[in-house]
Amino acid sequence: xxxxxxxxxxxxxxxxxxxxxxxxxxxxxxxxxxxxxxxxxxxxxxxxxxxxxxxxxxxxxxxxxxxxxxxxxxxxxxxxxxxxxxxxxxxxxxxxxxxxxxxxxxxxxxxxxxxxxxxxxxxxxxxxxxxxxxxxxxxxxxxxxxxxxxxxxxxxxxxxxxxxxxxxxxxxxxxxxxxxxxxxxxxxxxxxxxxxxxxxxxxxxxxxxxxxxxxxxxxxxxxxxxxxxxxxxxxxxxxxxxxxxxxxxxxxxxxxxxxxxxxxxxxxxxxxxxxxxxxxxxxxxxxxxxxxxxxxxxxxxxxxxxxxxxxxxxxxxxxxxxxxxxx
Amino acid sequence: xxxxxxxxxxxxxxxxxxxxxxxxxxxxxxxxxxxxxxxxxxxxxxxxxxxxxxxxxxxxxxxxxxxxxxxxxxxxxxxxxxxxxxxxxxxxxxxxxxxxxxxxxxxxxxxxxxxxxxxxxxxxxxxxxxxxxxxxxxxxxxxxxxxxxxxxxxxxxxxxxxxxxxxxxxxxxxxxxxxxxxxxxxxxxxxxxxxxxxxxxxxxxxxxxxxxxxxxxxxxxxxxxxxxxxxxxxxxxxxxxxxxxxxxxxxxxxxxxxxxxxxxxxxxxxxxxxxxxxxxxxxxxxxxxxxxxxxxxxxxxxxxxxxxxxxxxxxxxxxxxxxxxxx
DNA sequence: CCGGGCACCGTGAGCGCTCACAGTCTCCTT
DNA sequence: AAGGAGACTGTGAGCGCTCACGGTGCCCGG
Numbered sequence: 210x211x212x213x214x215x216x217x218x219x220x221x222x223x224x225x226x227x228x229x230x231x232x233x234x235x236x237x238x239x240x241x242x243x244x245x246x247x248x249x250x251x252x253x254x255x256x257x258x259x260x261x262x263x264x265x266x267x268x269x270x271x272x273x274x275x276x277x278x279x280x281x282x283x284x285x286x287x288x289x290x291x292x293x294x295x296x297x298x299x300x301x302x303x304x305x306x307x308x309x310x311x312x313x314x315x316x317x318x319x320x321x322x323x324x325x326x327x328x329x330x331x332x333x334x335x336x337x338x339x340x341x342x343x344x345x346x347x348x349x350x351x352x353x354x355x356x357x358x359x360x361x362x363x364x365x366x367x368x369x370x371x372x373x374x375x376x377x378x379x380x381x382x383x384x385x386x387x388x389x390x391x392x393x394x395x396x397x398x399x400x401x402x403x404x405x406x407x408x409x410x411x412x413x414x415x416x417x418x419x420x421x422x423x424x425x426x427x428x429x430x431x432x433x434x435x436x437x438x439x440x441x442x443x444x445x446x447x448x449x450x451x452x453x454x455x456x457x458x459x460x461x462x463x464x465x466x467x468x469x470x471x472x473x474x475x476x477x478x479x480x481x482x483x484x485x486x487x488x489x490x491x492x493x494x495x496x497x498x499x500x501x502x503x504x505x506x507x508x509x510x511x512x513x514x515x516x517x518x519x520x521x522x523x524x525x526x527x528x529x530x531x532x533x534x535x536x
Numbered sequence: 537x538x539x540x541x542x543x544x545x546x547x548x549x550x551x552x553x554x555x556x557x558x559x560x561x562x563x564x565x566x567x568x569x570x571x572x573x574x575x576x577x578x579x580x581x582x583x584x585x586x587x588x589x590x591x592x593x594x595x596x597x598x599x600x601x602x603x604x605x606x607x608x609x610x611x612x613x614x615x616x617x618x619x620x621x622x623x624x625x626x627x628x629x630x631x632x633x634x635x636x637x638x639x640x641x642x643x644x645x646x647x648x649x650x651x652x653x654x655x656x657x658x659x660x661x662x663x664x665x666x667x668x669x670x671x672x673x674x675x676x677x678x679x680x681x682x683x684x685x686x687x688x689x690x691x692x693x694x695x696x697x698x699x700x701x702x703x704x705x706x707x708x709x710x711x712x713x714x715x716x717x718x719x720x721x722x723x724x725x726x727x728x729x730x731x732x733x734x735x736x737x738x739x740x741x742x743x744x745x746x747x748x749x750x751x752x753x754x755x756x757x758x759x760x761x762x763x764x765x766x767x768x769x770x771x772x773x774x775x776x777x778x779x780x781x782x783x784x785x786x787x788x789x790x791x792x793x794x795x796x797x798x799x800x801x802x803x804x805x806x807x808x809x810x811x812x813x814x815x816x817x818x819x820x821x822x823x824x825x826x827x828x829x830x831x832x833x834x835x836x837x838x839x840x841x842x843x844x845x846x847x848x849x850x851x852x853x854x855x856x857x858x859x860x861x862x863x
Numbered sequence: 864c865c866g867g868g869c870a871c872c873g874t875g876a877g878c879g880c881t882c883a884c885a886g887t888c889t890c891c892t893t
Numbered sequence: 894a895a896g897g898a899g900a901c902t903g904t905g906a907g908c909g910c911t912c913a914c915g916g917t918g919c920c921c922g923g
Binding site: 538549555556583586 | 880
C-alpha cells in the first residue's frame, strides 16, 4: 500500500480513501492511485482491514441438521447456492459450517464469538434448536431459515408458508374430486411435520378419521413407504394422500404401486417441496413449490439489515402449487 | 490478551505460546493462563493472527459449474458436506464460492490473490477450465476435483475412476446376458462424457454399431429421455443400455417405459453416480458408486499437504458396482 | 484585502497478535 | 565449584490497514 502511494505520488491515507468510498479525493489522484494499483497488482489485505474495522465481510451458513439427511435434499443446496451468489455480489463471503454434533456446534459458537463472521444464517429444521439461543447470546446477528423456536429469544426468521401450502394442496385434492383424504406427515418437531399437518387439518376440520394420518419417522424414501403402508392398512379406501415432502412421496408412490393402486387413477398423490426428484417420479409429482430463490434473497436481505444495525421483521413467503400428473 | 496475561501473572508471549503449540510453558503458568482465559471468556482475534502469520485457516470450495445443474446433483452436496466436516475437524473453514460467470471467476481470483484463503478446492467438471490455470498462477495451492485439464500447468487432482467404473458396468451387463449393448454418453467435455464412454469401448472394442451411442446434451432428465429415444430409433433391438449418469438414466427409464419396453425384462439399464435418486426410480437403478467420502478425504488431504509445502501426487479412486433391480 | 469555509491530503497512533531475541533460573556435568 | 545446556519467560518490533486529526491551498463574501 505504501508502494502504491509512492508510485501514485500520494500518501497511504489517500490510497485508503480510494479503496473505500473514495470521497474527498481529487480525480487526478484517484486516477493515479488506480493506475498505481494496476501497475503493482496490489490487493488489500483483508486481515489487516478486519483487524481495525472489526468486520470480516463473511457470513456463516450453518446447517443444523443430522448429517445423513443433509444433502439428500436438493432444497438446501439450492438455498445455499443462491445465498452464495447474492452475498458474493455484495462482496461478502459465505462460510459453510455444520452443526450436527456438540463439537461442531461449539466450533460455530467459537467462530461467532471470535468475530470471524459478521452474521449467521442458521438453517434449522428442528424446533427448540439450542444453537439458536446460544448464537443469539453471542450478540452476532442471526437470521433463522425455517421455523423459529417456539420458546427462547425472538430473532428474525424467513420461512416458506408451510401451512398455507398444505392448505393449498389439500383444497386442490378436494377440488379434484377426492373425498377420503389421508396424509403422511413428517416428524412432529419439524415445520414439515407440524405446519403442513396443521394446514391439512385447517381444510378438513374434524372430518379426519384416525387412520388417515401417518407420521413418517424421518424424511426418507423408506419412511415414506412405511407410512404409506400404515395408511393403506388403517384407511384402505383412501382416494388421495397429501405427503409432507417429495422424498416421502417417492416412498409413498412405491408402496402404492406395490399395493396395486394406480396413481392418479385410484389414488391422488400430492407432495411438498418441488425438489428435483419430483419430476423424476412415475408419475411425475404434483407438489408445492417453495419460493427458494426468494427465501434466499430475503434471508440475505434480513441479515444484511441486521448487520447494518437495523431491525428488520420476519418474513413468511407464499408457496404455490405445481401441477403434474400424480394428482 | 494483555488482560489474560495480567490475570494469569504472565506476559503476552506466554499467553501466545499456550494459544499455539504450548511448548516450553510450565504447567503452572499453562494452567493459570487457561484459567484466566476461562474467566475472561477470551477468544483470539483471527484477523490479527492472520495478519502476522499470513495464513487464514480457510479454504475455498469453488464450484465451476453453470448454476442450473449445480445442485440438482446431490453428489456435490455430499462432497461439500464431507469436506466441510473434515476441514472443520482441523480447525479450518470452508468458504463456498461460485464461478459460473466472469464476475464470479474474477472474485475467486481476487480472493485467492488477497490471501483470504490458504488453498482452493476446485470442483470442475469441464475440461480446459480457464479458472484452473488462472488460479495456478496466483501461487495459491489448488487441488482439482474431477478431471485435470488436458493442457495447461499440471496440478494435483483427485477423481473417481470413471473409466474403470464404466468398464465394470459394461462387463456386468455382458455377464447378465446382454448382447446388444448401447450407451447414453454425457457431453464430451466432461469426464462423464469422455471417460465413461471410453470405458464402455474398452470392453466392447470395435463391436459397437453406430446407432448404439447417443450423446446427451447435458446432465438432465430431459436430455436422458431424448438420447434414449434416439437410441431406440437407431438401434431398436438393443437389450441393455449403460447410461453415463443417474439423472440421465431417469430420463432413459421414462423413454423406455413410454416405448413399452420393460426394465429389466426387455432392457437392462445401468446408471452411474449412485445418487440419491437411484434408489427412487422404478425399478431402482443398478449403478456405479463413486467413493464420495473417500474423494472428499483425499481432496482435503492433498490440499493440506500442498499448504504445508509438500508435493502430494494425484489420486484416482476405485468405483464399485451397486446392484439393484434395473439390471 | 482579509478571514472563514471547504475540499483535499498527510501523519500518527493503534487494531491484537506472533515471532525472534535476549534474558533468567535450574540442574547437571566435569 | 565453575561452566554450560536447557527450560522457561519477557520484550520490542512490526504485520497492513483505517481512522481521527490537523494541516494545506483555494474560493468566496464582506
